[in-house]
Amino acid sequence: MRRFASLAGVLLLAAVFCSAATASPAPRPDDKSTVSALFLGDHGHHQPAARAQQIISALYTMGVDIFYTDEVEAVNLENLRQFDAVVFYANYMEMTDAQEQALLDYVAEGGGFVPLHSASGMFRNSEAYIALVGAAFDSHGIGVVRTERTDATHPAILGVPEFESWDETYIHKHHNPDRTVLEVRHEGDHTEPWTWVRTHGEGRVFYTAWGHDERTWSQPGFQQLVARGIKWAAGDWALDVVPRSMLYEYVDAVLPSLEYNSNPENERKLRPMQLPLDIETSMSRMVVPPGFEIELFAAEPDIVKPIYMAWDERGRLWIAETIDYPNQLHEEVGQGNDRITILEDTDGDGRADSFNVFAENLSIPTGFAFANGGVVVVQAPYTFFLKDTDGDDKADVQEVLFEGWGTFDTHAGPNNIRMGFDNWIWGVLGYSGFDGTVGGEAHRFPMGFFRFKPDGSKLEFVRMTNNNTWGFGFSEEGIPFASTANNNPSVYMPVPNRYYEAVRGWTPVRLGTIAEDRRVHPVTTRTRQGDFKGNYTAASGHALYTARDFPEEYWNRIAFVAGPTVRTLGRFAMESDGSDYKALNKWNMLASDDEWTIPILAEVGPDGALWMVDWYNYIPQHNLGPFREGWEHGQNNAYVTDLRDREHGRIYRIVHKDADPGESMDLSGASPQELVAALRHDNMFWRQTAQRLLVERGEQDVATDLYGLVRDTSMDGLGLNPGALHALWTLHGLGMLDGSHDEAFGVAAEALNHPSAAVRRAAAKVLPPTDASRNALMANNVLEDEDARVRLAALLALADAPPSDETGAAVFAMLTAPENAQDAWIPHAATAAGAKHARGFLRAANNADVLTGAVKEAVGHASFHRMSGILAGEITAMDMTGSTEEEAGVSRGGTRPDRDGVIMIASVGDEMAFDTRLIEATAGELVTIRFVNNATSPAMTHNVVILEHWEYINPVGLTALAAAEHDYIPPEHEEKILAFTPTAGPGEKVQVTFTMPPPGDYPFICTYGGHYVAMQGVLVSLDPEEEPEGDN
Structure with missing residues (x-):
């Protein structure tokens, strides 16, 4: 790639890369009724994400769908070809040779290119890019900009109203004469080209200098200019795309204000309420990324108000339906109006045609999981076990396993339960909390992660989240994530409560968000949010894509989080950060402006598609948020309105066009060997189902086959070996890793050196809390593993193991390494391990020169733990940075009074x-x-x-x-x-x-x-x- 040598060089490149202005436009695709545009932004001062959100609704109504990304790696030919046009609005300074060629090839093939404003200053190392844009940014002043149309009849600007706006007064350089100028800006005697078009091969380029900040982007004229420019660049066919019809039917109804408003006089008023749409029309209002399609699986009147879904070992969809939600909870067993239904597609047309009611007379069942030949159902205050014993797919056994889930608020109860990798049932809970006795042990806890044994004999509160929680999912490594309602769409659970509780005087912090950007991205402005307006305020669901039918960037990375109040299904990329995670906001998987569409849950099905529950209800909120006076709350804390729908409900499949449908599976009659083989399936649903069936079978005759899977050292492109990982957890579930099976223990210990970090992590977690396990962890140097998540698991395993001075010293030594001391969670796990092996840990600390930060805090917790009676105290005062020797005693790590009290x-x-x-x-x-x-x-x-x-x-x-x-x-x-x-x-x-x-x-x-x-x-x-x- 050459840097600029002279203007002549630019013009030469223009001649090489640019075709005449009369180049034929790209033909209209056969099935296109809207225009798709990739919008490339960044995290710079122009705030591209915010600007894109400003116009997404307006462009949606004009027939242009915007798909935002801030990943410059998106500039590759395979990705660009999915879109009709590509919009650049960012400040990236350099592009690679491959990115340059991809962009040039894309446009030459007929793709549309729309650089806006700062895009003329991007990629300054590429002469070809500047030639393609038509000029390069040179300098600017500021002020109110007015332009003159030089070719008002050109189709790229035809019909767009003229406007003026405060903006930056761009001056350009390296002008390419092979272009048609549509607007100019006059400043004194100088006339500056402002908006122009040009062609390159079969493609078109539209550029405008408009667009520095929200003042211009809020102008209807600018929004129309961008939409028209995108359409023209995409091809003449796109100019014929008609705006989306807004001819909804409305009736007047008493509704809350769309605005966050504390004025009670403005609350209960007659306002226009959209009537529901038929299924086909509603589907036409949905937008999914290019390459994906939406298919209906089931809808009213066959189903109504589905609140949860899961699949059995035959691959059949089961749903929980509730019309008692939100304010008609019947706490007396058998008195409800709700049900669990089995749905099947018996004729292979992709639509459910069989609807069998498995259980009825339930009342607000908020989740269920398959176990022990039946289903475990959470329905506050109860946890039921339901089972069909005569083969008619009707529950004839109903047993209360335990009770105690709070009923104060029905959108704050237990939900999203599923079988975990550890063979316990996991789920999350909202602020209604739990207060009950399970297995003879009293429990009382608020919202957060929980798990319980499938037979209901033991319950554990795993970790507290920071607000109401209604979303959960595992990664393919078995890592738990959740979503919560109030401005926290993604939560990662790294260290369970029990490790904090084992250290006297130490308490866990609530888990906050890992989402760096919590904004929602609706395609309509008609949204009604109770609080945190513009952000996720009712997030639900958190399933990761754990199959292989979607493009690779989704695999074990993208989590789907619904935004019910804004009619979106969002995407978050889970990126590891040491032992922690970041959730990167990747905008929408689906969005709609149908005011009845309410995505509440998305899960990866047995077919590899993404299945979505559409609650389909005009009223998405349970509560209206603070300062919304004038609304009565019902018996289960939902605001009272007779507009809550009890007739609709829809389930969709989002499929990728290139996915191989493959053969359907059924593990209900599988042999043990077939179940073991299924542990290697490329869809985590089948792997987990096979693991569950093997564990429930309870026979150890598959041990040799499982050992073979664990010893397989191959890895896929993600660095995973799912067969080995699930084999370890299956051995654990069969009771073969309790320390009494030498061969099983040896295989698991060997796995501490497996090439896959996920397998090494699993091996650390499945080992029993014995001297032998501790010695294996130490002998294999797992505390020095290159993957921080493995080191975290090793520390927690050591926290469970019998105490050892050598281990304590090793834990202190590893904690002092910067990559551990500065990690988000390793200091927590090291504190738990240090307290367990306190004598060696504290002796090592006592010999250290200086203790600072996380190391000092861990030593304080461990020393207090030891002082409080676990071990005899023998730590002495030591030099701690910022403290005198007199202040260097033992502390619980709490906040203390200053000298003034x-x-x-x-x-x-x-x-x-x-x-x-x-x-x-x-x-x-x-x-x-x-x-x-x-x-x-x-x-x-x-x-x-x-x-x-x-x-x-x-x-x-x-x-x-x-x-x-x-x-x-x-x-x-x-x-x-x-x-x-x-x-x-x-x-x-x-x-x-x-x-x-x-x-x-x-x-x-x-x-x-x-x-x-x-x-x-x-x-x-x-x-x-x-x-x-x-x-x-």
Whole structure:
């Protein structure tokens, strides 16, 4: 690739690469009724994503579908060929030879190229690119821009109204004379070409200098100019694409405002309500990426209000249908109006034609999983086991496994349950929480991840999320993810609660979002969101694409998160970041402007397609959000309206056009050898199903075959060996990795050196908590594994193993490595392992010169754990950066009073979270808690309320909802409250001064607006006689 030598060189390239302006346009594709355009942006100061979102709705109505990306790697010929046109609006400075050639070939073949504004300054290392655009950016001033049309009849600009806007006054250089100028800008005696068109081979180029910021992008004239330019560039056929019809039928209905509005007088008003569309018309309003198609599988009247779906070992779709949702929950068993139905396509036409009701008289079943020849169903407050014993596909056994799921709010109960890799059933829970006894053990927990044994004999609260949670999914490595409602569409679960709880004085933090960009991307402005407007505020579902029928960039990477309130099914790319993950917003898998379309769940089916539940209801919200007065809430906390639909519901398949339909599978009668073979299937659904059936079969006669899978060291293109991974978990489920089967243990230990990191991670997790496992982990140097997720698993495995001084020293040594100390989660796992192997860990720490950051914090937790009675204390004061020797004693890691007795607490941005969950002070000490509210949203008003006992959290928190006139401090529970601050709005500071109570643990919460379910912490009152000397 050459850099600029002279203008003559540019003109020579123009002659080589550009055809005459009379080049024939690309022919109209046979099946095109809209124009697809790839929009390439970046993360620069022009904010391309925000600008694209400004026009996506307007262009949608004009028949142009925008597909945004910020990955410059998208400039490859195979990808570009999927689109009718490509829009550039970014500031990338260099392109590769391959990208240059791909763009030139794409346009030469007939593709449309639409560089906007800053695109004329992109890829400055490419002469060919500048020649293709038609000029290069040189400089600019600023001001209100007015242009003159030089060819108003040209089809690329015909009919577009003239406009003026504040913008940058671009000056260009390296002008290509082979172009047709449509607009110019005058400045004094200078006339600057502003908008032009040109051709290259069979393709067309449209450029305009308009478009610096939102002022221009909000102009209807600019939006029409871009749409017309895209259509012209795509070909004459695209100019004939008619705008999408907006001729919906409407009726007047009492509806909330579309706007986030605290004025009750503007709430309950007659507003236009769209009537439902027939299926074919509704499907025509849906947009999916090029290369994909939407197919209907089932709809009303055959099904109604599907809320969950899953497939059995025969590949049949089962759905839970509910018309009791949201406010008619029947807690008496057998009194509901809901059902679980089996759907089949018996004639092979792709549509369900058989609908068999498996179980009825249920009431709001929110999830189910196949186990032990039947289905386990969560229906708050119950967990049922339903089974057909006579082969008629009707449940004739119904058993309550356990109960305790909260019923306060039916969109905050247990949901999305499925069998996990560890042979337990996993799921997530909203803020209705759990309060019950399972297997003789009492449990009480709020929202988050949970798991339980399929027979209901044991339950574990795995980890707390930061708000209402209704989405869950596993990666192909068995890594759990979730989505939550309030501005947190993607959550990763790295370390379960039990590892924190095993360390005295240590508590886990709530899991926050891993999504760097939480914006939604609707194709319509008619959306009604309760809060966090413009962001995910009702996210549901989090299935990753775990088959191989979609393009490779989807494989084990793209998670599908529904945005019901904005009628989208979003895509997030799961990218590992050490032991952590980032969720990168990849815009939409599907979007619609049909105001009844409500995607609530998408899952990968046994056929490799993406199946989507469309709730199809004009009312998407359960709650309207804060400050929406004038609406009554029903018995299950949903706002009351007679407009909630109870007649519709649709299930679609999103398929890729190039997918091989393959042969259907049925594992219901499979032999053991066939089940083992299915552990290698390229669709995770069949692998997990085969694993479940082998474990439920309970026979160890397949052990040799499983050993063979584990010892297979091959890997696929993603670095995975699914057969080996599932074989390990199958051995675990068959009880062969309990330490009593030497050969099985040896095979798993060998797998610690498997080429696939996912297999190594699984091997660390399946090993039993024994001396032999600890020794195997140490002997294989797993703490030094190149993959941080494997190191994390190894540390957690060591935290379960019997204590060893050598292991403790090794854990301390690995934690001091920068790649571990600076990792998001390895310090947490190292703390758990360090506390378990505390003597060796602390001896190594005592010999260290300096302790800082995560290392210092881990040592503090481990030393307190040890001091509290697990081991004898022997750590001495050591030099810690920023501390004197007198301050270097043992600490639980909590926030302590400063020299003036002030404890600082703050909120975490617009999250429902305190920045610390643990504060400490000495009993009898006079302290001041000073709270700073760092939020910006008015919904995030907070306070700090310290309670006398843990059992008071729910009574105080619930009654505080109705205590606004008392500043959210319920008078009837004042005796349960130790101290409290006033409420603090965004940016405000408040404080309270009080005397520390007797030694013990005292919960603190926020009582504003129900925030207590997420905003909780512990005030530890230390015994002055037992507090370590020098404790800071």
